[in-house]
Amino acid sequence: MEIPHVADRRHLECDVLVVGGGTAGTMAALTAARHGASVLIMEKAHVRHSGALAMGMDGVNNAVVPGKATPEDYVADITIANDGIINQRTIYQTATRGFEMVQRLESYGVKFEKDEHDEYAVRKVHRSGSYVLPMPEGKEVKKVLYRELRSRGVRAKVQMTNRVMPVRVLTENGRAVGAVGFDTRSGEFVTVAAGAVILAAGACGRLGLPASGYLYGTYENPTNAGDGYAMAYHAGAELSGIECFQINPLIKDYNGPACAYVANPFGGYTVNGEGNRFVDCDYWSGQMMAEVKREIDSSRGPIYLKLSHLPDATISEIEGILHTTERPTRGTFHAGRGTDYRERDIEMHISEIGLCSGHSSSGVWVDEHARTTVAGLYAAGDMACVPHNYMIGAFVYGDIAGEDAAAYAKGAARPELPEDQIAAAHELIYKPASNPDGPPQPQVEYKLRRFVNDYLQPPKTERHLSLGLEAFERMRTDIDQMGARTPHELMRCAEVTFIRDCAEMAARASMTRTESRWGLYHSRDDWPLQDDENWFCHLNLSKDSSSGEMRFDRRPVAPYIVPVPGFVRPDGVPDAAAPRAGELAAAWR
Amino acid sequence: MAQANFRADVPVTVDEAKCIDGCTLCVDMCPLDSLAIHPETKKAYMHVDECWYCGPCAARCPVDAVTVNIPYLLR
Known part of the structure; x- marks a missing residue:
């Protein structure tokens, strides 16, 4: 294939760029549009069937329905499920806004199970509360969202580019100002200038190799290759709890x-x-x-x-x-x-290991407004660190991000896009095409992910993790030599770079936390005990802005806003008051 | 670099007698973009062995021409 010149590109502009048109992304786009923003969804598949809900979902795992459960119960349940290491303010959003989201989805046409008294038929699966709500026609959920995006009033505000895959977020003076990607069918180079960027690119589901050996036979939708984790990292954002793997x-x-x-x-x-x-x-x-x-x-x-x-x-x-x-x-x-x-x-x-805050807690660090540590950059859904957030949490955080990003974009300057970053992204995308006889992506990816299984699967040890790191460093050379002949192959090659980045983050984060925590998710055979004295804290990683190396910072667990019965905080930090009504982000209406 | 062509059993099959010329619904919907229209037959086919056996291709086909089999390694 012919490699386009870096200056030969399709340029798009919008107020709010949403990377990924899955659960969180579609909701972010709907809310941002409702708040007056012009929105662009960049989706590497087709929005109609993309993301974790590609084909549907059989139910909601975490709906706090008034009269059936309380937000306080839910926050306490998730606090215990995550061994106390949680920013309760983030979970509280899912707990208090989830029911409104269920009603909003109903207004779009999603059906939830009701009992003979026309009440929501929630079921108990968690340790104490009942939050599981079946969706009898769950296969229609993405269809309903897509229809909403195409509805009158929304259609004019939301552009969608299917089969366009972003690879890097552009930053200027520490602020997200756009993204770079390419058309995975035509190979066209694409740049986007935006007032704010929402990353909603899903889990890193293609990290471990499934026991079958089939690259795409993963638990998560295999298109979710950790794109968002890598993009956030290279944009300078902090990620958290990466050592707390997803295993199901x-x-x-x-x-x-x-x-x-x-x-x-x-x-x-x-x-x-x-x-x-x-x-x-x-x-x-x-x-x-x-x-x-x-x-x-x-x-x-x-x-x-x-x-x-x-x-x-x-x-x-x-x-x-x-x-x-x-x-x-x-x-x-x-x-x-x-x-x-x-x-x-x-x-x-x-299952194989993965990174997914929807199920466990590894993700991009966000506050209760879905803001990352980079100005104008948001994260929502499986890739945002809001533990055990599942589908309702993805919708709630999409909604929150959409609202906050629309407001941010209104006042944001639109600087010239940084050409050096655009050139670097161009190199990342097209390099394999300049070497069409290099090792093909399936072989390179298989090798990389076999090393992930060999060295990162729990129980973890320092020795294994170090060998893993060596292997992932070696894989940089393999990736450098990887060859592609079509735009489709370029997509898979770019994904291999994301998987490698995630593997390195997973190894380094697992080495740094010298204790065992979260059961199997971070079980260290050489540090078999939970060490509350040293490790009752978040472990955040980021790309050091001066050295370019991966750095780690411990973040204290914020004071709880909801008491957790039977759980004593090892650091003795007293609880804070629960937020007042309306203190957290406003409701969608 | 030395290379070999290798044959793979792919999970998605298309009944060419049923598949409608000019229709691209399954190709449009596949999350992995693994389906394409064959330049000679003008029928849909799986051009890469990349499949989550998720099913939108079969569900959206208006003439029931698409079958999603479980990938061979998992079967």
Whole structure:
């Protein structure tokens, strides 16, 4: 393919640039447009079927519905699930604004399950509160959002560029002013000037290699390759909790959710090879994952999702949900293996590692207004560090980011874009095309991700992590030599650079936190104990502005605004008052 | 560099008899952009073995021509 000259480019302008048109990104765009901003969504897939909800979602994991649960319960539950290391003000937003978001989604046409009294049919999966709310027509959720983006009133304010992939955020004097990317079909070079930038690019789901060895057989949508983590890092933003990996209990080989959240209320549960239950709470936490791994590795392994004891009609109902929403090929998988839930329980295993604050807590550091540490740069959704934030949290933070970014962009100057950064991004994008005979991306990526498995999978040790770092440094050379022949291959090559960046961050952050915490997520065999005296703090990493090296800073855990029953803060910092009504960002109306 | 062409069993198959000339719905929707229109047959096909077996291609096909199989390594 022909490499475009750096000056030969499509240039776009907007008030608010949204990177990624998934859950958080579509909501950010809708809210920013509502607040009068001109919005551009840059999406490397197609907004209609992109992001973690590509095909839909079977339910909401974290809706605090008035009368069913309280924000205080939810904040306390998540504080405990994350071993106390949490900025409660961020979680409080999800807790207090989640219900409004459910209603907003309903007004768009998303259906949530109601009981015979027309009340939301929330279910208990967490340790104490009931926040799980099924979406019976969850496969329509992205369709509904897309329709909203194309509706009268919104359409004129929101541009969407499908199949255009950003690779770097542009900064000027420490402020985000735009982005650089390319068209993954035509190869065209693209620059964007913006008043504010919202990163909503999803998890780093293509970090570990699945046990199947198939590069794209990941738990997360494999298009989510850590793009946002890498872009935020290179823009100078802080990231936090990167050592707190995402690892999930899944259907073996299929690598999709089993899914106890759906099956639990119907009487399904997880058992070991002897048919006995071994976890008292099916909520996905690091502690639960440690128990799952121990059971699988023991003589009582493997583990199964047990449904075979249920009546036929109940199983058909479960199949009706699990085989149509979120991952509809699940039925195809079972049919191919000849597995029928009525006759056999379903073998489970643990997933590859990833980075995802939607499920655990690794992400770009944000405050309760979705602001990163770089002015004019926001993060929302799976890539923003708001622990266990799931889908409702992604919508809430998209909404918050959209509102704040629209206000920021109004008063923001529009400087000339920095040509040196544009040239560097051009080099990053097109270098593989100048070397078409170099090693192809599938081989380079396979090797990189095998090293991730070899050296980063918990339990972690200093020695393994150091070897991992060496491997990731060596992979810089491999990436330098990688070859591509089409714009599509350039996309995959750029993603390999993101995966490498994330692997390095994961190794260094894991080495720095010399203790074990969050169950399996950060289990260090050489530091087996939780060390509250030294490590009851956030561990933030960033690119040092003078040396360009990765640096680490400890951030104190902010005073709690919600008391956590049964949990004593090891640092003795007293609780602060809960925010007054309206003190946090205003509601969407 | 020495190179080899290698054959792969790809997960998404298209029934060419059903696939409509000029329709690009499955190609437009694939999150991984793994489908394309073949320049000779003018029919959709999987041009790279990159698949999350997620299903929008099959769900959006108006004539039921697209089948998503589980990738061989997972089957």
